[in-house]
Amino acid sequence: MPELPEVETTRRGLEPLLAGRTIVHIAVRAPKLRQVIPTSLAHLKGVRVTQITRRAKYILIHLDNAKSLIVHLGMTGGFFKRTDNDAIQRHDHIVFYLDNTDIIAFHDPRRFGLMDLAPTGDLTHHSALADLGPEPLEDSFTPAILRRMLGARKTSIKAALLDQSVVAGLGNIYVSEALFGAGIHPESPANTLTAPAIKHLHHHIQKVLRAALKAGGSTLRDYQHPSGELGFFQDQFAVYDRASAPCPGCTCRLNKTGGIQRIVQNGRSTYFCATKQKLSP
Ligand SMILES: [Zn+2]
Numbered sequence: 001m002p003e004l005p006e007v008e009t010t011r012r013g014l015e016p017l018l019a020g021r022t023i024v025h026i027a028v029r030a031p032k033l034r035q036v037i038p039t040s041l042a043h044l045k046g047v048r049v050t051q052i053t054r055r056a057k058y059i060l061i062h063l064d065n066a067k068s069l070i071v072h073l074g075m076t077g078g079f080f081k082r083t084d085n086d087a088i089q090r091h092d093h094i095v096f097y098l099d100n101t102d103i104i105a106f107h108d109p110r111r112f113g114l115m116d117l118a119p120t121g122d123l124t125h126h127s128a129l130a131d132l133g134p135e136p137l138e139d140s141f142t143p144a145i146l147r148r149m150l151g152a153r154k155t156s157i158k159a160a161l162l163d164q165s166v167v168a169g170l171g172n173i174y175v176s177e178a179l180f181g182a183g184i185h186p187e188s189p190a191n192t193l194t195a196p197a198i199k200h201l202h203h204h205i206q207k208v209l210r211a212a213l214k215a216g217g218s219t220l221r222d223y224q225h226p227s228g229e230l231g232f233f234q235d236q237f238a239v240y241d242r243a244s245a246p247c248p249g250c251t252c253r254l255n256k257t258g259g260i261q262r263i264v265q266n267g268r269s270t271y272f273c274a275t276k277q278k279l280s281p
Helices: 004-018 039-043 120-125 143-151 157-162 172-182 195-214
Strands: 022-028 047-055 058-063 067-072 078-082 092-098 103-107 114-119 261-265 268-272
Touching (some): 022 039, 039 114, 067 120
Antiparallel strands (some): 022 047, 058 067, 078 103, 092 103
């Protein structure tokens, strides 16, 4: 599932295609994705896209009629430019026709994506956005804030970091990578981490996200950039999807430890090194 770096990379790819363009009309070709697609989308005509921003894993397409489209890519959602109507594909569920004759399709084979329309002034109260924690790459995300958020949680640190109300935009990949970088065992109860360990974790969350953004995100099985270009961060994964492999820059010995371990927490895979990553440091 796309996480912050992939969603931000999608936003950056979408911006030159949509920003400043007027929507001639939108064809809604499916009744629902994760939720019912509002019929108001099909009535959007002659409105201009003013800017495209991101909050957590949501892309926000702001319009000059004081409304905004809220988009979540789900598991397999993405935007693609189509050359003409004949090029529209089966899973292009929402298609934007623009004043420069461009056709931009929201393509989502598994239909876990979301598209909603809401007044721009009320976005912070929208059910998708109201309970989100701080953006991890903004100044509002500090070690002190992270410490306060984690202090109230008895769940594992892995589960706490996946909780979008603690910090917004992280998912399975970047939580595994940040915990490895910080040397924190994923099963550590969130409220047992010391202040120095949390400061270290804060640093590694930002470091891994910045590195992934620089690489254009990770190209995942079901996820592609609008341009069709690939992201390259998957080549830099230290632990994610690398069970039994040696972990980079670690003192653990493969023949003794069996390499990177995979465990399942709350139904999701976690990858870690049991030597480097300590319980409740
Ligand atoms: Zn190791």
